[in-house]
Amino acid sequence: MDIERHEFDVVVIGAGGAGLRAAIEARQQGKKTAIVCKSLFGKAHTVMAEGGAAAAMGNVNPADNWQVHFRDTMRGGKFLNNWRMAELHAKEAPDRVWELEAWGALFDRTKDGKISQRNFGGHEYPRLAHVGDRTGLEMIRTLQQRVVALQQEDYAVHGDYEAYIKVFAECTVTRLLKDDAGAIAGTFGYRRETGRLMLIEAPAVVLATGGIGKSYVVTSNSWEYTGDGHALALLAGARLINMEFIQFHPTGMVWPPSVRGILVTESVRGDGGVLRNSEGKRFMFDYIPEVFKDKYATTEEEADRWYTDQAGNRRPPELLPRDEVARAINSEVKAGRGSPQGGVFLDVSSRLPAEEIRRRLPSMHHQFKELADVDITAEPMQVGPTCHYVMGGVEVDADTAAASVPGLFAAGEVSGGMHGSNRLGGNSLSDLLVFGRRAGAGAAAYIDGLERRPAVPDDAVAEAQAEVLAPLERPGENPYEVHHELQRTMNELVGIIRRAGEMAEALEAVEKLRERAKGVGAAGSRIYNPGWHLCLDLRNMLLVSECVARAALARQESRGGHTRDDYPDMTADWRRRLLVCTAAPDGTSVNVQEQVQPSMRADLITLFERGELSKYLTDEEMAEYDLAVKES
Amino acid sequence: MERSLMTQTTAESPARRQRAQLKARTLRTDRWWLAPVLTFAALASFLVYGFWAMFDPSYYIAPYVAPFSAPCLLEVCPEGARVFGFAPIGDWFPLPPGVLVLGLPGGFRLTCYYYRKSYYRSFWLSPPACSVAEPHGKYTGETRLPLILQNVHRYFFYGSVLISAVLTYEAIVAFRNTDGEWGHMGVGTVILAVNAVLISAYTLSCHSCRHIVAGRLNHFSRHPLRYRFWGLVSKLNARHMLLAWVSMYTVLFADLYVRLVAKGIVTDITFF
């Protein structure tokens, strides 16, 4: 079987926000760029994002600035974040959002005609640029149309739309290829439509493949989220960090079963929705953790006043960071105060006029009406936690988004560090833009510094080819069975609340599934064969699941998206330790190591008050802080 | 052009440029033919009535003028049937007065975006219903003569604003009694008044109207008054189809009523 071959300067894997922004940047810097994605162009996961993109533009509350945003991000991530990333993110997000507007995005407006911003959990001021509850769609469409605009420019000059930027839609990358010196030399994959194999030679690859949610049963993620980028990076020798931190979004749909896990946007709460248990009680007041005590309202009256007067009141506890809310819901349900279908009640109907709900939350209204026969303007929704986002990912250099493998870059959900142990809502969309752009620029700069193009070794291609075709050549087990089993395992044993014994059990189960996965086979032809595709995705899901379980077992504390029943407290000592996963090139063994978290730069750490920091940092670190304060 | 057709997804096998080879004209299982059949019947019966009414001479009985013949612009028209007593056309026009004026409302409805939809579907079957194949081999839509003439719709709209004004005038005049004194109200008055309101609402809800009022602007915020009107017209416009049908039947009914009274078949009940 012949292999289709292409040559580019930069291959961007993923056409979500991060991938498109990276590709745009690479092309704007004159690099010949390929975008490869598993779905059609414009369908990537980013399209599903609802709430908004966080950027401290200060349009609604002028007190907002990058320092406040930086503090919120660090707080949300329980100070485990890569602070340099959090800093760049907070500083650059406004420019990235404004840039979208110049490319045609139409955000909702303030009275004076600026971009409107909404409240979201963990953000001190209204900060999320949004369009109703379909911000991700607006973002991806804008970036998609920007790509087309660049193609039109190229057409005008070169007579070819694809002279400098080409989209390979419905193509899956299965391996990153390296030259003999260990630098990235290209990507190997197949076209989903035809089954044809495809090799793209390129000295730089940007991973922007998103998350890993499909390893769980209850998830807001789509089939694309099989952790491909995480696995590709591991197999290429890169390092993953923070893999134990998985965000369970507190509000996913719980009924009907077939839509279990589909997201109910946080804007519902940002716009006034409240959580109640079966007794009708607004239970979140009972779950305000010590570290947030002085930032959240303690009475319903104060919480309600906040929606109209944010300066004089503290915010409602429904807007605590997601990990807190998810755990609270989990406890309520466990204590038998859940809703009939096993969630809790989320109610806006009694809080806003019907007309207003339809205007502010149109797609939620639509989603519940169509899928659950529930009219959210008249009755409460039932919601429960759902696997939503992985904080962990490829370890990258903050400024260039470069991974440890030369020529490999990563941005977006597939990269790790930026969000620490827990991501704030709205920080992902802005993350995609900020680091997507940096990855594109980083790749371009890397290529400029290269003396020669790395060559793809033939044996690597042959190996990759054999790997891809194997499932078609054996009549094996149905891959759907193995997938379901893995999802159940992860959901039950490495879910929101974790225990050492269960995780060890999970690791055993994953090991067994890995054996079974070697025997799965696909009937049918190579043309658009979902069974075959799933066989190939299993490798990635298993690898990533193992990383999650191993890292989770290693971290003996509870923090953000990692809650241990057997180690319920957060410890300052563990804050300094990052867990790094690596794997053997054949993917057989995952190795977890500890690494020291570098200390924050003095001008950044002094942005915080002593009282707050002392809840997170070791005494040693506090001494450094005191010194920094004295010097400044 | 030709090459870029394939660029998004290259590497095609030759067979893939073909649609699903389904023979059925439609796989719809609902009664998709019902709507076009009903529309056809309704529109056809209206046409038949209109044709008859054009030539029917009993279009006036004081104080009522049959809407299909209003305004009466000929000298043959009785004094009371003329608008402010004018007969600008004089007496050279040989056909009944209805023929002279019916072209305006007729053309308005003929080129109306809603009626276009309904007769393209029900008369021309283009398409008879959604995802039901149309029977024509070739299709050029409204790109060339004669259908490109549909674009004159806004002139019919301007004309119809006048017609609405006339109908309103006739309705007001119907508050006079047979001797021309104010203070009369009969069933006919009510019918004519309702008709005038609905015809005006239909006229205002016109897409061209919506465009002229403010739709052509890109900055509503710089024209607050026009934007307010646009909001109003848009609300009506959302019900344009409903108004089209209702006003079509009220005008038919009002017209028939006046003629029946004029012919002495029905006696107009007077309230005061």
Place this chain on the structure above:
Amino acid sequence: MSYKAKFRIWRGEGGEGRLEDFTVEVNEGEVVLDIIHRLQATQAPDLAVRWNCKAGKCGSCSMEINGKPKLGCMTRMSTFGEDEVITVTPMRTFPVIKDLVTDVSFNYQKAREIPSFTPPSDVRPGEYRMKQIDVERSQEFRKCIECFMCNNVCHVIRDHDENKQAFAGPRFLMQIAELDMHPYDVADRQDSAQDEHGLGYCNITKCCTEVCPEHIKITDNALIPMKERVVDRRYDPLVWLGNKIFKRSAAK
């Protein structure tokens, strides 16, 4: 509350194929896409279907269910009788790759032919000031999830493949309207809408509006207003004269 439903699904590659019968379990609250997934997992692992979000947000799962264009993920099984045979076929207007998956490259090609957003050269990012009421019309059109069902159902190309060259389809005529109404767009789009993208082919029979899963009023709010704008430019002597005299662009 589960029962066995009867499905007839188009199977085959490259347009050749047949309707195949399946009997499959249906549970409460499920949608057509769930059933297709169940078939994949149990009876036909290579049954091809596109999907992503399963929540009507991405526009991947367009198909024809009992002859009507629908999103598989938003069509609830409870809308059918338990003994009804449900026929599922790929979108008719586009060539079939396999089973329910069609080659929608027509749409991407058309998207590329529409000149992109063209702001004035002197506004920098961050300086844009637009009132909510000025962006609302275009915002409605930007709700589009590109399911391409409107282009699929539009008889101009569904029944007349030869018109594909001249006609951009409702999705992209709507995009022209969106840009033409954008407060900051300075490109001239009215002539090209008529001459290059085939606005005149539309006979406003509204099937696009009927199938749009986002409930965008494509015909009333985009196509007809665009036709009116074209009339301003091309067919209305009064507007033309007015522009000559007052030397200002009526559409701005």
